[in-house]
Amino acid sequence: MTRRHLVFLSALAALAVFAAAVFLYQRHTLQHATVQASEQAGAMVRPHSPVIGPMAASVTIVEFFDPACEACKAFHPRVKGILAAFPRETRRVIRYTPFHREASVEAVMILEAARAQGKFEPVLEALLDGQRAWTGQGANASPRAWAIAQSAGLDVEEAHRYTAAGSVDKLLAQDVIDLKAIGVRATPTFFVNGKPLASADPDQLYKMVKSEVERFRK
Template sequence: MNRRLIVFLSALAAFVAFAAAVFLYQRHTLQAAALQASEQAGAMVWPHSPVMGAVDAPVTIVEFFDPACEACKAFHPQVKQILAAFPRETRLVIRYTPFHRETSVEAVKILEAARAQGKFEPVLEALLDGQRAWTAQGAKTIDRAWALAQSVGVDVARARQHIASGSVDVLLAQDVADLKAIGVRATPTFFVNGKPLSSTDPEALHDLEKSEVESVRKLPSR
């Protein structure tokens, strides 16, 4: 047999073996994540969690979200498109995941103070749009986040009083405990009706959501 052909076939066999190993590893990882998610289903959604979309929707997207995370910002337009595409069937539940430490914690406090004033979504949009400004290195960059919140109508004095009450600290402590129990290690991490998203491709989130919505639509009406 030609030496080049032997080398080529050997390389091809090695590549196939590697691809198979990667596939099996990814399948095992996904199955483990699904099992862990099902075991921790009660830790997915709490009454204190922010909700976007129809509160009684049959399909729930849970997003473990860090307002300082660039990937969360990149995914956000796709999430909004999904909510717009399936408005009656979908709700988004946000769980805070402060992986950027103090910067994330301060941003979560601003979001929760805004939610208490009925301004969660406008502040969320403002913080994501202006993310680079308030996550940059330097003293008092979080002041820029406060300025963004104020620009969309947040009463800063009332917001600071809300934060001082300690209620946000309690909520955040619960979210941190849950993300550890579920095994969340990166943001954003998504679950759709308890099923973990197996890809970092925003289109994969849409496909998983569409599949769940279609399953719901096939159910007989009550």
């Protein structure tokens, strides 16, 4: 066996060890997330959480969601597609995850004010469509976000009165407590009937939901 072959085989062995380590780490992470989700089942969905879809749906997709997150925006149409594929069996529960700080908090304020006016979904769509216009804009972020929401039908004066009452602050504080208890560290993070999505893969999310839907159809 030549030296070249020995080097190649050594490199191949090292790659195999690395791949095994990655697999074991991912499995351990998924198992840990599953245990945490089970232990914190009461923190997964709160009565105040926004729900899209039938309340009595057999399959609940909990999404830890940041309206200022680009990945959340990218996932959004795929999640909508899953709900459309199983309209009677699925519902989406949104938990606010303000990892982008001021921009996220302002957007949550807007979304909750929109929900109080029965305009949650159109305002959510508008904020995500115009996300680049109001994130990363410093002092201009807030007025731009409010302007986008207004264009989607939000009564801004009424919305400011609603957010000034403080109920949104309490809701957001509870969501932050829950995401820490569950161990959420990135957005979007999904759980399907309490089971964590193993990777940030919308196709895998679809498969998980489909499997749960079929399980309940039997």
